[in-house]
Amino acid sequence: MNDATAQAKAAAQTARRQLGDTLDQIEDKFNVPKRTGELVDKAKTAYEKNPVPWIIGAAAVGVIAVGLVAWAIFSDD
Template structure:
């Protein structure tokens, strides 16, 4: 026969573990939905990437400048 105190302790332990897991899940969701925090994380990743290997970022910047320049030239030629 099982001891009711052991059953109660087991249930209380499971409830506490479930509650802790729920709090961890809610914290993770809050972190993912916190846009300013996510932008800060993304900016730090980009900065770290530029510091480690700037060539791909410079190539992307050059491509962006070329596209904007092309749009400006096309708009001026239409006038």
């Protein structure tokens, strides 16, 4: 029985360790501030590497915003 008890304890410790690792991975995946920081870092790196698409995108957003405001002001609704 002593050998079976030792095996059961070893199996339980292994299961606990695996469960702890899985919970740590889940916590890491759903850590919003950490994920947001990673996204900001990726955006900064992409901008530093090639700023042209970012500038074009910002200009497009600006044109759309101005167009929406003009439409809201000058429309006959």
